[in-house]
Amino acid sequence: MSAGDPVETAAAQGAAVRDTIRRLEEIGSPVVTDGEQSKPSFATYPLAGADGLGPDGVVIPFEDGHTRQLPVLTSGPFRYAVHAQDYLRAALSHANVPVKQAVIAPSALSLLYPSDGLDGYPAKAFRDDLVAEAEADIRGCLNAGAHVVQLDFTEGRLSLKLDPSGGVLDDFVALNNQVLDRFSEAERARIGVHTCPGGDQDSTHSLDVDYAGLLPKLFQIRAGNFYVQLASESDPERVLGIIADHLPASARVFVGVIDPIDPRVETPEEVRDRVLAAAARIPVERLGTCDDCGFAPFADDTSTSREIAFAKIRARVEGTALASTQLGL
Numbered sequence: 001m002s003a004g005d006p007v008e009t010a011a012a013q014g015a016a017v018r019d020t021i022r023r024l025e026e027i028g029s030p031v032v033t034d035g036e037q038s039k040p041s042f043a044t045y046p047l048a049g050a051d052g053l054g055p056d057g058v059v060i061p062f063e064d065g066h067t068r069q070l071p072v073l074t075s076g077p078f079r080y081a082v083h084a085q086d087y088l089r090a091a092l093s094h095a096n097v098p099v100k101q102a103v104i105a106p107s108a109l110s111l112l113y114p115s116d117g118l119d120g121y122p123a124k125a126f127r128d129d130l131v132a133e134a135e136a137d138i139r140g141c142l143n144a145g146a147h148v149v150q151l152d153f154t155e156g157r158l159s160l161k162l163d164p165s166g167g168v169l170d171d172f173v174a175l176n177n178q179v180l181d182r183f184s185e186a187e188r189a190r191i192g193v194h195t196c197p198g199g200d201q202d203s204t205h206s207l208d209v210d211y212a213g214l215l216p217k218l219f220q221i222r223a224g225n226f227y228v229q230l231a232s233e234s235d236p237e238r239v240l241g242i243i244a245d246h247l248p249a250s251a252r253v254f255v256g257v258i259d260p261i262d263p264r265v266e267t268p269e270e271v272r273d274r275v276l277a278a279a280a281r282i283p284v285e286r287l288g289t290c291d292d293c294g295f296a297p298f299a300d301d302t303s304t305s306r307e308i309a310f311a312k313i314r315a316r317v318e319g320t321a322l323a324s325t326q327l328g329l
Contacts, residue, residue, distance in 0.1 A: 013038040014090070021094045027314045028321075031098045031147055034091035042152050042297045043104050046137065047071060047112075050081035058111045060158065064203035068298070073112045076121030078129040084149075085140035098147030105151040105193070106134035106179050107172035127175070134179045142190060148225060150192045151176065153218075154293075157197050157206040160213050169213075173220055180222045192225030192254075193218065197232075199293035202261050202303040207232065211239050219246045229292035230256040231266075231274065244281040253282060256292035257319065258312045260304060265311045271319020276326065284327055289320045 020035035039045040047053060057072035088101040113126050141149045153176070159168040180188055195218055198205035211233070219226065226247070233239050240255075247253055257274040258266055271289070278287055295309040296302065 010038075017090060018094050021091060023310050024313065025096060027310065028317050029097070029313065031100050032091075032095055033100050033102065034087055036087070036102060036294065036297070038087055038090070040299050042102060042294060043108055044070070045082050045084070045087075046080035046104065046109065046133070048082050050079070052076065052078070053112070060198070060205055062198065062200060062203040062205045063207070064201065066201055066203065068200065070111055072114050073118065073121075073126070074114075076118060076126060076129070078112070078126055078133065080133045080137060083137050083140050085137075085144045088141050088144050088146055092145055099145075100148045100150055101141045101146040102150045102152055102194075103134075103137050103141065105153040105155070105172075105176055106130050107153065107175050108155045109134070110172070110175055111155070131175070131179050131182075135182045138179070138183070138191065142187060146190070148190050148192050150194050150225075150227060151223070153193050153195050153221075154198050154205075156195050156218060157209050157211075157214050160209045161206045164213075166213065166217070169217055173217055176221050188222060189224035189250075191223045192227055193221050193223045194227035194290075196229035196256070196293040199260055199295075200298055200301055202263075204232075204261070212242055215239070215242045216246045219248055219251070224250065225252050225254065225288075227254045227290045228256060230278075231259040231292050232256070232261060236274070237277065240278055240281040247282070247286070252286045252288060254288035254290040255282075257289045258291040258316045260291055260293050260295045260309070260312065263304070263308065265308060266315045266319070268315050268318035268322055271315050272322040272326065275320055275323035279323070279327055284329060289316055291316060 016037040017034045020037060021032050024032040036042055040048055052073060052075040053071040054074045055071060057070035060068045084101055084103045091099050109130055113123060117123060138149050156169060156172060159172055162168060197207040230236050230239055243253055255278045257271045275289060295304045
């Protein structure tokens, strides 16, 4: 493939999506994703080709010393250049089972607005535009047939590292709810929120932040599903207790049973035991499993091979099935 050839790049991405869905179905996953094979990153896909952006935005530091930097808005109005339903429709054309679609949470994109403001484009106008664009991104996926739409909210835990007072987190929760309030209760039952401490180049950005500060506020987001990183936590029993105490009565939680950063492939028996530990705290009808985070959420992250990623996913599927059998489900 020649460097920079858009046709050949699109063909390679399409082949990767087909292969991902095929493998997930062969493993026995009841719901599949496209693996975000076509996105430049989980966070910046709406900005691909967008105008009014500069390179010097918020910097996100990771524990190993590397950083990721967001762009910064230089002019308004703010508009998505790409919507996630485009990825979803491509995935649905290959899938024989339901498809979950990931979208970036509006709270993450709120970081694009410069701290010193923009002449002629006040923060409130930006926020109004962002809410409308985020709603369209989610609604487009629901209307296109997504089984669930997952908002990626990795900035939630990070916000407590940057602002231990919790003010930024409160603002993030309020913004996300401003979007979700535009959906009916039935629609919100098909919307979820994912939290993790980041996962890039086998490093995290906020694993040292206590979940006790995040989870009670996370569960104030008016979504029907929550996907919570757990396998890489040092004290998962404690975290399960926090989840059990604060999970909304109408919500379902998917606990992470696979650590994408750990190069060792978990066994199905390890996964089974993690599920059973969660089932001891959370009613099984409100419990599911997931991976802690994406295996390579940025296009240039090659820290985990496809073979290891699929071996880990297989362990999750098989281990969850073992737990289900033991629980009599």
